[in-house]
Amino acid sequence: MRLFCVCSFHVHSVGTCDIPDLDVSMDMWSYFHTCLVSIWLHRFYIYSAVAFGISLWIVIQFTTTRDKRKGEQSQESPSSPEGTSDKLGNGCAPRQAQGIHVAGVKIFYGSQTGTAKTSSRNICVFLVATYTEGQPPESAVWFCRWLEEAANDFRVGKNFLQGLRYAVFGLGNSVYVDHYNTVGRRMDRWLWMLSASRIMARAEGDCNVAQSKHGSIEADFEAWKDKFLTRLQALRRGEKKPCRGKCKKGKCKSSGKQSKESSDREHGTSEQDNTEAEELFETSSEEEAGSPDSVIDVEDLGNIMGHMKKAKREQELQEGAAGAERREMITPALRKALTKQGYKLIGSHSGVKLCRWTKSMLRGRGGCYKHTFYGIESHRCMEATPSLACANKCVFCWRHHTNPVGTKWLWRMDQPEEILQEALEKHRNMIRQFKGVSGVKAARLEEALAVKHCALSLVGEPIMYPHINHLVRLLHQQGISTFLVTNAQFPEEIRRLEPVTQLYVSVDASTKESLRRIDRPLFKDFWQRFLESLKALAEKQQRTVYRLTLVKAWNVDELRAYADLISLGKPDFIEVKGVTYCGESSASNLTMANVPWHGEVLSFVQELARLLPDYGIACEHEHSNCLLLAHSKFQVDGEWRTWIDYSRFQELVRERERSGGSRTFTAAEYMARTPPWALFGAKERGFDPLDVRFQRKNKARDTSGS
Numbered sequence: 001m002r003l004f005c006v007c008s009f010h011v012h013s014v015g016t017c018d019i020p021d022l023d024v025s026m027d028m029w030s031y032f033h034t035c036l037v038s039i040w041l042h043r044f045y046i047y048s049a050v051a052f053g054i055s056l057w058i059v060i061q062f063t064t065t066r067d068k069r070k071g072e073q074s075q076e077s078p079s080s081p082e083g084t085s086d087k088l089g090n091g092c093a094p095r096q097a098q099g100i101h102v103a104g105v106k107i108f109y110g111s112q113t114g115t116a117k118t119s120s121r122n123i124c125v126f127l128v129a130t131y132t133e134g135q136p137p138e139s140a141v142w143f144c145r146w147l148e149e150a151a152n153d154f155r156v157g158k159n160f161l162q163g164l165r166y167a168v169f170g171l172g173n174s175v176y177v178d179h180y181n182t183v184g185r186r187m188d189r190w191l192w193m194l195s196a197s198r199i200m201a202r203a204e205g206d207c208n209v210a211q212s213k214h215g216s217i218e219a220d221f222e223a224w225k226d227k228f229l230t231r232l233q234a235l236r237r238g239e240k241k242p243c244r245g246k247c248k249k250g251k252c253k254s255s256g257k258q259s260k261e262s263s264d265r266e267h268g269t270s271e272q273d274n275t276e277a278e279e280l281f282e283t284s285s286e287e288e289a290g291s292p293d294s295v296i297d298v299e300d301l302g303n304i305m306g307h308m309k310k311a312k313r314e315q316e317l318q319e320g321a322a323g324a325e326r327r328e329m330i331t332p333a334l335r336k337a338l339t340k341q342g343y344k345l346i347g348s349h350s351g352v353k354l355c356r357w358t359k360s361m362l363r364g365r366g367g368c369y370k371h372t373f374y375g376i377e378s379h380r381c382m383e384a385t386p387s388l389a390c391a392n393k394c395v396f397c398w399r400h401h402t403n404p405v406g407t408k409w410l411w412r413m414d415q416p417e418e419i420l421q422e423a424l425e426k427h428r429n430m431i432r433q434f435k436g437v438s439g440v441k442a443a444r445l446e447e448a449l450a451v452k453h454c455a456l457s458l459v460g461e462p463i464m465y466p467h468i469n470h471l472v473r474l475l476h477q478q479g480i481s482t483f484l485v486t487n488a489q490f491p492e493e494i495r496r497l498e499p500v501t502q503l504y505v506s507v508d509a510s511t512k513e514s515l516r517r518i519d520r521p522l523f524k525d526f527w528q529r530f531l532e533s534l535k536a537l538a539e540k541q542q543r544t545v546y547r548l549t550l551v552k553a554w555n556v557d558e559l560r561a562y563a564d565l566i567s568l569g570k571p572d573f574i575e576v577k578g579v580t581y582c583g584e585s586s587a588s589n590l591t592m593a594n595v596p597w598h599g600e601v602l603s604f605v606q607e608l609a610r611l612l613p614d615y616g617i618a619c620e621h622e623h624s625n626c627l628l629l630a631h632s633k634f635q636v637d638g639e640w641r642t643w644i645d646y647s648r649f650q651e652l653v654r655e656r657e658r659s660g661g662s663r664t665f666t667a668a669e670y671m672a673r674t675p676p677w678a679l680f681g682a683k684e685r686g687f688d689p690l691d692v693r694f695q696r697k698n699k700a701r702d703t704s705g706s
Contacts, residue, residue, distance in 0.1 A: 134179030210410035491532035510561030534569035621686035
């Protein structure tokens with residue numbers, strides 16, 4: 001009622017003020033109402049018109065797209081001479097022809113670290129890597145087991161996979177001689193045993209750049225991919241000539257008639273295509289018939305022996321060519337990966353990187369455990385390596401296995417003078433970048449430009465570098481102390497090594513099996529090499545160190561075995577450190593649960609010290625989760641002397657040089673008193689009181705490890 005009164009008052013007011021406006025408003029409303037009613041009554045016709053318009057637009061778009069595709073196909077058609085010449089130059093598909101559309105391709109990959117990962121249907125392509133001990137990666141274990149069982153099960157018909165067309169590309173490292181690309185080879189053989197048909201022979205990519213046919217595993221894959229795309233184009237043109245396992249040197253001897261067009265095309269290819277053809281790296285499955293689990297026809301022995309002799313001659317020729325012009329250790333892909341990680345690469349096989357403890361000490365936030373144990377100045381230490389290659393693939397490698405591996409030097413070699421000069425230059429450039437940074441102490445920044453220590457432990461195996469002695473001499477001539485780390489796989493190189501300030505040997509396990517699991521060495525005789533390296537260490541007169549890295553649930557229960565190894569190498573010091581978790585890696589299954597607490601490391605060291613009457617716990621660096629056991633000869637008058645008199649060491653080195661090597665010296669001649677704050681049991685727990693410990697705010701604490 002109240003609303004009606006208000007409305008009435010409003011109309012009354014308008015009516016008394018302006019009646020013509022009311023008539024206009026009523027006419028507009030009447031017209032608008034009539035239109036709405038008309039649209040509603042004819043809505044069916046409107047819907048039909050809209051639907052017709054959308055359908056017409058779809059038809060136009062479809063027709064335009066189809067005509068465009070037909071135009072592209074006509075340009076790529078073999079009937080077009082220009083299109084054919086563009087695609088098949090030198091028997092390979094050029095880059096612009098790789099965008100072809102071939103239906104019916106399905107790509108399977110088995111990879112541990114993602115190297116073999118690709119994706120894409122009736123032709124099956126298998127990209128599979130070989131993992132530890134010749135086993136397939138985790139993503140391919142089930143499939144390989146199923147395929148092997150099907151191939152060897154008499155209940156499964158031998159024509160089980162008949163009609164399946166496939167190609168295999170294996171990924172491996174030829175340094176692992178016994179297990180090189182075994183997964184790819186086995187998979188190829190099992191598929192062939194089940195009557196699957198190859199469209200091209202198996203190919204193999206090699207991570208070993210010294211032996212890789214095209215210089216790197218990436219280049220091997222690119223070469224195979226070009227051949228594969230060429231083969232797909234041939235299949236698309238209707239050339240149905242699958243490889244049935246009787247390929248030799250790229251000439252398929254499969255039965256069946258070939259069309260005249262196909263025959264003419266083959267005769268028209270270049271000689272290079274005939275020699276390389278489809279077999280890029282390896283032989284077919286039937287050439288593997290000499291394996292112990294297969295039967296060989298006597299008539300085939302001559303062919304097999306001839307092939308083996310020919311392969312041996314080719315390998316000798318390749319080795320001769322490699323000796324004449326060796327490849328660089330750092331491939332473009334490796335250079336990109338290492339540069340992304342912060343490495344400053346030097347030449348073709350060396351590198352330098354700024355340690356986080358160098359940055360920390362520049363800010364007055366404390367030094368590394370070497371500062372606590374041996375008195376180095378962390379802000380004046382350069383971390384470098386003359387060899388990025390290593391002979392192990394340790395599960396706790398904090399480089400995530402981006403560096404190359406090898407058992408001997410097979411690469412182009414840079415001169416030590418060039419390596420040292422560039423290393424110092426790059427290191428100083430990185431130091432200069434801290435000028436003006438908040439918190440950096442000006443005095444320490446100036447000191448840091450004068451390098452005093454060099455840790456030859458950045459990555460890889462420095463002792464592999466053939467000119468390591470010359471490099472060490474150059475460092476000493478510039479007054480730079482040397483801390484060299486080796487993985488105990490090169491005993492003869494250890495014996496030939498000239499005196500360094502301190503020589504480390506990584507003792508990551510105490511038994512053969514645990515060393516195999518943790519270090520994953522390349523050498524077949526790795527355990528004998530390991531023991532011989534420890535014996536060689538015992539012959540050294542300068543300071544020697546065992547470095548023990550504790551990995552929880554892997555090697556923390558082998559105290560007695562560790563004690564036996566210590567008696568073999570007789571090191572001056574034993575560093576015991578908890579493993580550092582470096583993030584998730586597809587190449588390792590370590591987690592924070594494998595990182596021991598500092599209390600657990602301390603308990604291990606105390607138990608170990610009870611088994612070693614000649615050693616005592618000298619120092620502790622809690623922040624690094626590390627403790628130091630020292631031989632009793634470094635405890636003089638009740639005081640530990642684990643620090644180094646670096647000036648005295650340089651004097652002893654110069655005296656030895658002047659004497660032509662006849663003047664020798666021992667570790668006792670350049671030891672120095674350890675300050676109280678660095679000793680085990682001190683309230684500082686190894687942190688230099690001259691610095692201020694930095695605590696990050698709001699840092700979440702992981703309770704699964706230390």
